Amino acid sequence: MTAIEQEVEGLSEAEARAELDRLHEAIGAADRAYFEADAPEIIDAEYDAMKRRYQAIETAFPELKRPDSLSDKVAGAPVEGFAKIKHAVPMLSLGKAYTDQDVIDFAERGKRFFERDKDLELVFTAEPKIDGLSASLRYENGVLVKGATRGDGAVGEDITENLKTIADIPHRLEGRGWPEAIEIRGEVYMTYAEFQALKARSAAAGGQDYVNPRNTAAGSLRQKDPAVTASRNLKFFAYAWGFASADPAPTQYEAVHKFAAWGFAVSPLMVRCRTVDDLLAQYRIIEAKRSALGYDIDGVVYKLDNLDLQRRWGTVTGEPRWAIAHKFPAEQATTVLNRIDIQVGRTGTLAPVARLSPVTVGGVVVENATLHNEDYIKGFDSFGEPIRDGVDIRLGDTVVIQRAGDVIPQIVKVILDKRPASAVPYEFPHVCPVCGSPAVREVNEKTGKEDARRRCTGELICAAQAIERLRHFVSRNAMDIEGLGAENIDLFFSEGLVATAADIFTLRDRADDVRKAFHKRREAQAAEREKASGRARKKVLSAEERTYEGLDKLFAAIDARREPELDRFIFALGIRHIGETTAAALAKTFGTMEEFIRIGKEAAAHADNPREVFPSVDGIGDTVIGSLVSFFGNDRNDQVVAALLAQVRPKPYVVTISADSQVAGKTVVFTGSLEKMTRGEAKAMAERLGAKVAGSVSAKTDIVVAGPGAGSKLKSAEALGVLVLDEDGWLDLVKQ
Ligand code: IVH
Secondary structure (H helix, E strand, C coil): CCHHHHHHHCCCHHHHHHHHHHHHHHHHHHHHHHHCCCCCCCCHHHHHHHHHHHHHHHHHCHHHCCCCCHHHCCCCCCCCCCCEEECCCCCCCCCEECCHHHHHHHHHHHHHHCCCCCCCCCCEEEEEEECCEEEEEEEECCEEEEEEECCCCCEEEECHHHHCCCCCCCCECCCCCCCCEEEEEEEEECCHHHHHHHHHHHHHCCCCCCCCHHHHHHHHHCCCCHHHHHHCCCEEEEEEEEEECCCCCCEHHHHHHHHHHCCCCCCCCCEEECCHHHHHHHHHHHHHHHHHCCCCEEEEEEEECEHHHHHHHCEECCEECCEEEEECCCEEEEEEEEEEEEEECCCCEEEEEEEEEEEEECCEEEEEEECCCHHHHHCECCCCCECHHHCCCCCCCEEEEEECCCCCCEEEEECHHHCCCCCCCCCCCCECCCCCCEEECCECCCCCCECCCCEECCHHHCHHHHHHHHHHHHCCCCCCCCCCCHHHHHHHHHCCCCCCHHHHCCHHHHHHHHHHHHHHHHHHHHHHHHHHHCCCCCCHHHHHHHHHHHHHHHHHHHHCCCCCEHHHHHHHCCCCCCCHHHHHHHHHHHCCHHHHHHHHHHHHHCCCCHHHCCCCCCCCCHHHHHHHHHHHCCHHHHHHHHHHHCCCCCECCCCCCCCCCCCCCCEEEEECCCCCCCHHHHHHHHHHCCCEEECCCCCCCCEEEECCCCCHHHHHHHHHCCEEECHHHHHHHHHC
16 A cells, blocks of 8 residues: 555545545546646656545545546546447457567467477467557448447447548458458557648647547547548558457468458558567567658567467457567657746646757657656656656756657656756746746645645636636536536637636627627538538528527526525635535635635735634635635735626525424434535535534434445444435435
8 A cells, every 4th residue: 555545544534525526626637638738737657646546535435436436437438429339259458568578488478388289380470559549340241330449348339430431441341251240350540641630720720739649549539420530531450350250261361361352451561470580570670660650550469370279379368368569669769958838727737848859759740748847847756756867957958758659758868968068957937927926836734745836826817727717617516507518618718708707797798799609619610510521511590590599598597697605606716725515614604705705805914824813614724724815815816706796696605494394403424426416515405404414323313315335334324223315315305
């Protein structure tokens, strides 16, 4: 067990909940930064540590597991929206070899397995390992009937229509001699040329950036609209098969040649080898050709050629014994660091980006590399471990960069011999380059450790953070404005209709501009589809008419939220470290927004000892108070809040203890996950009705509300004979 996980054991339930919420948000932000913004904000080790801690908390406190738990999102598992397909034969993965010796050992294992067959010669094929996504194509009587992703190996997604758009995949097998039914397997990939062209098109249209060909191919395959997939010009190599009503041929080599005869593209680099030396020689040949191929490959796959022998050697734990992937080392190149730019992420994190003299690494021109954070540039990570042997990075340095698979280029080494005499240590800025607010490194209350990331304190005023704040403001657990999701917020922001939250409430006054924005987006989408499919569109007018109707609904939904609950409103402000639970505690303590602001400002005025004015609130520690002090200490935040309060009137938080309610005076424990409300809401509701909410079950407990996943608390309740209700039972009871 690591030090971090041990610590989890000591958390109280309230601390664990707050910590889980914080991690949920941080991991989500890191994912978005990586996958959407192409600007990772943290280094892999930190990310992994956060994920581990998240899981450790879930294990220690199963009843705190969120319904939207990140642990349930398995990378590559089927996504919603596509039907699931069970592969008739599972899609296996491959064991890996990293060194020549690993390959020698692999061949030795084969020799030993077939020891008794005296004169048997083991022949292997060698072919490139394509860095794409595997897919399985089911042909019945020569006709493509279903195409699926790998998924978790057993069950994938039905993406038949998308796969049919790939020119290398025949809809009907050519030639003759194919088995009645066969699942052809291979790799979908995107060439560098296609990737660069898409990036350029997208940049010209002000669209999203794309990280690498592999991720882009994956995204392209999961499009709802096959016309979009078609526009991406994906490619496919066939190299294996799953279920087959008859062997396609007696050997691997001949089978793949049959695939070519049936109309598939197959790798021209596959050869047969009789000795380990031949395999290793082919590895070097393919490695030498790698940068000229025009698409990513990440190794060479060796397969035992004879199918009867393959079957005899067999499979272990999802990997065939008879095949192995010999991986290439990560590709490196040397270049010069010309400049360091500081990007401000959507959560306010200052992310340094290295601007390099352009250099080709494995066929891709690299001009940028992530520098992660201040410590990374200095040469030590947040655990104090040296990075690059503790060598710092300076402007003008000659550096070795590395690109490996999905990973964004990294600076792995500084060539000190080439460091210019004039180079000085890099000074990381202490102000936000976007809004000019101080950028600080927070100290973790528990560990006493400084955060590796410097963060802009501009809260509501920093343009870089505006979108993320607006999205949070309207989100389901915050203001929950129907019909105003992240997509519309992005649109209104980019069209200049909404800059801060207050602007949302004046949209009705600008109805015409809103309509124009919707119209513009619709036109752009239609044009994209038209370009992708080559088909002219129809029904533009009726779409426009629907927009008018939608507008009225949207404005009505906004008006309906002009008197939000105080706790939701405080949460919606997105003040750092104020999650739902803390917001509810603050609302309960202060009762009204005015009182909250008054105390917040007073605390800010006593910044040296804010505890003096701040009442003791359950679950609120120095981190939250520090955050309130910096929020209320910034005049520009005041202006934003004042503008908002001119539009909305948060309802005072009233604790109505209704003595006549069924649950007044009772002690209630919630356990397991709730589906109709959040934990915070459930707790607040129970308290409004005069109940006391406890964290653990004892003889004093009157009611246990148990949702799916309830564990030890439910058991104790049953042992003690306490009344147990499910969520609906509870709602029925309180309704009475
Ligand atoms: S054979 C029974 N051949 O590598 C073996 N796989 O780590 C099935 N891959 O999921 C795979 N190029 O996505 C095979 N020439 C190749 C490959 C290849 C890429 C991928 C494939 C598979 C993964 C296994």
